[in-house]
Amino acid sequence: MEFGFENTPDMPDNLIVKNATIWTQGPLGKMENADMLISRGKIRQVGRNLSAPRNAMVIDASGKHITPGLVDPHLHTSIRGGVNEVGNNMTPETRIADVLEPDNIWVYRLLAGGLTTANLLHGSANPVGGQDAVVKMRWGCMPDGMILIGAKPGLKLALGENVVRNQGEYPNTRMGAEQIILDAFGAADDYMKKWQEWESGMLRIPPRKDLQLEALAEVLKGERIIHAHAYRQDEMLMLIRLAEKIGVQVASFEHTVEGYKIADILRDHGAAAIVWTDWSSFKVEAADGILFNARTLLEQGVLTSLHSDDTQLATRMNWEAGKMLATGIDEITAMDLITINPARIIGADEKVGSLEPGKDADFVIWNGHPLSGFTHAEQTWLDGRKYFDRQEDIQRREAVRKERTFLIQKAASMNGSSSRRSNSE
Amino acid sequence: MKHFYVLIFSIFFLNAPDAFSQTQPVTGLRDNTPSVYAFTNARIIISPGRIVDKGTIVFRDGIIEYAGSIIQPPPDAWTIDLQGKSVYPGFIDMWTEMGTHDSTTPGGAVHSNPSIRSWFDASVSYEHDEEQVKKMRSQGFILANVVPARGIFRGKTALVNLGGGTRNMIVIKSDIAQAVRLERGMEPSGSYPSSLMGIISLIRQTFHDASWYHSVHHAYNNERGVPRPEKNLALESLSAAGKGQQPVMFSTRDEIDFFRAGVIASEFDLKLWIRGSGYEYRRLQAIKDAGIPIIVPLDFPGVPDIENPENLMNLSLEELRHWDFAPENPGRLHSAGVKIALTSSGSGKNNLFTDQLRTAVERGLDEEAALAALTVTPAEILGIDNKYGTLEAGKSAGFIISSGNIFKRGAKIEEVWIDGARFQTDHTPETDVRGKWKAESEFTGNLIISIGGEVSRLKGTVETDGEVLELLSVKFDNQNLTMLFPARPGGSSGLPGFQLPFQKMNYPAQVSLQMDVS
Numbered sequence: 001m002e003f004g005f006e007n008t009p010d011m012p013d014n015l016i017v018k019n020a021t022i023w024t025q026g027p028l029g030k031m032e033n034a035d036m037l038i039s040r041g042k043i044r045q046v047g048r049n050l051s052a053p054r055n056a057m058v059i060d061a062s063g064k065h066i067t068p069g070l071v072d073p074h075l076h077t078s079i080r081g082g083v084n085e086v087g088n089n090m091t092p093e094t095r096i097a098d099v100l101e102p103d104n105i106w107v108y109r110l111l112a113g114g115l116t117t118a119n120l121l122h123g124s125a126n127p128v129g130g131q132d133a134v135v136k137m138r139w140g141c142m143p144d145g146m147i148l149i150g151a152k153p154g155l156k157l158a159l160g161e162n163v164v165r166n167q168g169e170y171p172n173t174r175m176g177a178e179q180i181i182l183d184a185f186g187a188a189d190d191y192m193k194k195w196q197e198w199e200s201g202m203l204r205i206p207p208r209k210d211l212q213l214e215a216l217a218e219v220l221k222g223e224r225i226i227h228a229h230a231y232r233q234d235e236m237l238m239l240i241r242l243a244e245k246i247g248v249q250v251a252s253f254e255h256t257v258e259g260y261k262i263a264d265i266l267r268d269h270g271a272a273a274i275v276w277t278d279w280s281s282f283k284v285e286a287a288d289g290i291l292f293n294a295r296t297l298l299e300q301g302v303l304t305s306l307h308s309d310d311t312q313l314a315t316r317m318n319w320e321a322g323k324m325l326a327t328g329i330d331e332i333t334a335m336d337l338i339t340i341n342p343a344r345i346i347g348a349d350e351k352v353g354s355l356e357p358g359k360d361a362d363f364v365i366w367n368g369h370p371l372s373g374f375t376h377a378e379q380t381w382l383d384g385r386k387y388f389d390r391q392e393d394i395q396r397r398e399a400v401r402k403e404r405t406f407l408i409q410k411a412a413s414m415n416g417s418s419s420r421r422s423n424s425e
Numbered sequence: 426m427k428h429f430y431v432l433i434f435s436i437f438f439l440n441a442p443d444a445f446s447q448t449q450p451v452t453g454l455r456d457n458t459p460s461v462y463a464f465t466n467a468r469i470i471i472s473p474g475r476i477v478d479k480g481t482i483v484f485r486d487g488i489i490e491y492a493g494s495i496i497q498p499p500p501d502a503w504t505i506d507l508q509g510k511s512v513y514p515g516f517i518d519m520w521t522e523m524g525t526h527d528s529t530t531p532g533g534a535v536h537s538n539p540s541i542r543s544w545f546d547a548s549v550s551y552e553h554d555e556e557q558v559k560k561m562r563s564q565g566f567i568l569a570n571v572v573p574a575r576g577i578f579r580g581k582t583a584l585v586n587l588g589g590g591t592r593n594m595i596v597i598k599s600d601i602a603q604a605v606r607l608e609r610g611m612e613p614s615g616s617y618p619s620s621l622m623g624i625i626s627l628i629r630q631t632f633h634d635a636s637w638y639h640s641v642h643h644a645y646n647n648e649r650g651v652p653r654p655e656k657n658l659a660l661e662s663l664s665a666a667g668k669g670q671q672p673v674m675f676s677t678r679d680e681i682d683f684f685r686a687g688v689i690a691s692e693f694d695l696k697l698w699i700r701g702s703g704y705e706y707r708r709l710q711a712i713k714d715a716g717i718p719i720i721v722p723l724d725f726p727g728v729p730d731i732e733n734p735e736n737l738m739n740l741s742l743e744e745l746r747h748w749d750f751a752p753e754n755p756g757r758l759h760s761a762g763v764k765i766a767l768t769s770s771g772s773g774k775n776n777l778f779t780d781q782l783r784t785a786v787e788r789g790l791d792e793e794a795a796l797a798a799l800t801v802t803p804a805e806i807l808g809i810d811n812k813y814g815t816l817e818a819g820k821s822a823g824f825i826i827s828s829g830n831i832f833k834r835g836a837k838i839e840e841v842w843i844d845g846a847r848f849q850t851d852h853t854p855e856t857d858v859r860g861k862w863k864a865e866s867e868f869t870g871n872l873i874i875s876i877g878g879e880v881s882r883l884k885g886t887v888e889t890d891g892e893v894l895e896l897l898s899v900k901f902d903n904q905n906l907t908m909l910f911p912a913r914p915g916g917s918s919g920l921p922g923f924q925l926p927f928q929k930m931n932y933p934a935q936v937s938l939q940m941d942v943s
Binding site for chain 2: 084093
């Protein structure tokens with residue numbers, strides 16, 4: 001299957017999922033033999049023995065587990081034409097939202113792994129990469145239809161090795177990275193003042209609208225949050241000090257490999273930590289990664305989440321959370337790491353991340369304990385619409401196989417005929 | 426050599442119907458040949474859906490005076506009997522990149538980013554390339570909208586006629602649209618922008634800049650004490666486009682690009698034209714809802730290579746589907762109610778347009794719609810529908826003469842006429858030149874030339890001083906009979922070859938052979 005759905009999956013007016021183990025990731029915790037009532041794409045109620053309106057669609061989920069749709073706060077999937085703009089070292093003007101690929105097959109594969117929301121970010125080639133896009137996996141929708149409206153807009157920053165690699169192009173050192181970020185925010189501050197002067201009639205000619213500085217100014221005004229790629233404690237300390245100097249907060253550090261060394265400082269600043277479970281030592285600045293990073297951060301009160309940073313890994317984030325059980329984290333907290341915590345970090349927790357009344361009906365029906373490596377998603381619902389169903393998928397695979405065979409046969413019957421034309425012509 | 430002269434003279438006469446309406450000085454003798462023609466007995470397609478089965482067209486000085494049922498031609502008309510032929514309005518190509526490959530960036534006040542070539546004006550830089558326009562004519566095109574080839578902002582397009590003539594007669598209209606692409610336009614690697622999101626950001630910033638530029642210059646020109654703003658021809662050139670007064674033509678690589686262009690256009694209230702990708706069928710409804718005219722290429726993939734098992738494994742369903750669906754794209758767009766114009770660009774290098782056009786018709790595009798997409802629709806989009814697009818009286822004499830239904834395989838496009846000038850497009854010889862010819866020349870003495878072989882593949886020998894030599898090549902294109910001699914061993918004292926011009930006295934051709942050895 002290589003295209004998105006031709007039609008948006010149906011949204012039943014009322015839907016009740018019954019007799020499941022529901023991981024609400026909210027105040028109700030994990031409930032056995034529970035029901036969830038959904039109306040027009042929103043969760044109405046979670047509890048026991050709920051009564052549904054007549055004509056409600058009923059799913060008997062006896063023996064199944066239900067979790068919120070999983071959330072990955074750091075992913076680079078379904079972005080067309082490059083995740084880094086390498087023509088400049090500072091590219092805050094670039095927007096992931098401009099280049100989404102809603103038909104990308106990986107969007108569907110992520111749904112098959114229970115993932116419904118992700119923050120799509122730039123790569124880490126530039127100290128300031130650009131404007132991220134918090135999206136829902138509405139496979140086959142219009143490009144702008146993927147955007148999760150209401151999530152907090154973010155700006156990707158990057159520190160450490162990656163941004164100093166371009167020899168001869170500033171910055172070539174970590175100190176340089178610090179200075180260029182400081183310089184850019186200084187310019188954004190001047191820019192805002194210039195516009196204020198213009199608006200109060202002090203200027204003869206209007207300032208030039210500068211999309212680079214606009215994005216940075218949005219950060220200064222608190223309208224856009226910072227997600228900063230960082231591995232080492234020193235670069236994180238640098239950015240925290242820089243942010244405090246200019247009066248902004250770093251919303252999250254991405255990767256945060258040495259986060260455990262400065263957990264208290266992250267907490268006091270209010271920066272969240274987005275970490276891997278067991279990925280480290282693949283380059284010098286990743287050498288100090290430890291398995292207990294997430295647990296240490298959590299215990300110090302840092303808002304912590306897992307992330308994939310990788311399209312394949314993002315299809316099995318429940319396994320990633322499952323791995324965390326080995327560090328002594330309880331299962332509810334482990335599930336938080338891939339649901340409500342990342343939702344909070346990307347400012348989308350009013351809509352997604354937990355199964356609570358009023359939130360979007362994004363949920364996964366698992367055939368067993370969701371943190372087990374033997375479990376798979378049976379159905380993934382998004383906005384109260386069924387976007388993935390394992391049984392339907394098996395049928396669809398057969399339909400795809402048939403279509404493929406048909407087309408190959410058709411091609412075979414035409415091969416060698418006069419209408420043949422190679423693409424190289 | 427005198428017959429060469431005749432030939433050159435005749436080209437001049439065909440392309441300059443009226444010497445009083447041009448600025449280029451006349452050199453040599455003025456041409457006073459009357460330019461009045463009547464086509465008779467032709468099947469005339471006046472406009473899509475308006476067909477006269479047997480009729481007459483009269484045109485004078487490049488303007489149609491009459492098109493309809495059979496009438497007596499005016500006495501001064503050169504009458505051409507088109508019994509069995511069909512006459513269509515000439516095709517208009519909304520997108521060609523020929524003749525605008527100049528990639529130099531001037532040193533003056535253009536733009537710091539070399540991808541922003543909005544200042545580039547196709548009507549200034551266009552270079553008429555006879556080989557290329559000949560190919561386009563052979564597919565029925567008489568006019569083309571020339572799109573600058575380079576840059577992200579490529580520059581201003583120009584409408585040209587594909588007949589030729591003086592530089593000032595070739596260009597019909599300048600400043601038609603600003604062309605923009607969502608990909609890099611052959612810039613050096615590593616330069617900004619390198620990514621699609623960078624490209625979109627640059628486009629957005631540039632439209633902001635154009636609007637800002639306008640307001641600061643307005644202030645500078647009207648008030649005292651305003652610091653002098655920069656001069657930037659690239660931004661100045663975007664003034665009309667940025668205000669929605671000049672169309673912006675986005676080229677797209679797939680149906681998602683269509684929406685990306687749409688987002689930018691709605692952000693700046695641009696008047697949007699889309700050069701399609703051939704993938705529109707995948708998002709038909711949304712594309713229809715956008716209500717934007719699309720210039721559709723006939724880019725149909727060849728039959729996938731499935732004989733090699735490795736290729737077969739790598740073939741995605743997407744590729745297979747596109748191979749299967751692509752020829753239906755024009756028909757589906759039209760049936761959905763999208764306004765389409767067809768373009769020859771993108772339909773392959775080997776003059777595949779006519780072939781692909783017929784495929785598109787076979788795969789669901791109705792003939793009337795196909796004709797409209799090549800005539801009235803582009804004329805309307807370009808704002809020249811009072812001059813071109815149909816064969817109604819008062820319009821320019823731009824025709825296709827075809828041996829039959831142009832949308833059916835087998836029909837030949839025999840001639841196109843552009844602004845009243847005739848161009849032969851089908852070079853199948855109308856005259857059988859096979860036989861034995863005697864040539865006399867003061868340079869060579871008597872020669873006996875024997876021409877045989879097939880009409881489309883002539884062969885021959887030449888006999889001189891009792892020696893029979895096989896000719897290396899024999900070609901006849903209704904204008905010249907050209908022969909090439911083999912070199913003789915030991916020297917080059919022999920004749921290299923002949924070119925024998927034929928002069929046509931009437932139409933259909935009656936050839937009077939006047940031989941001369943060049």
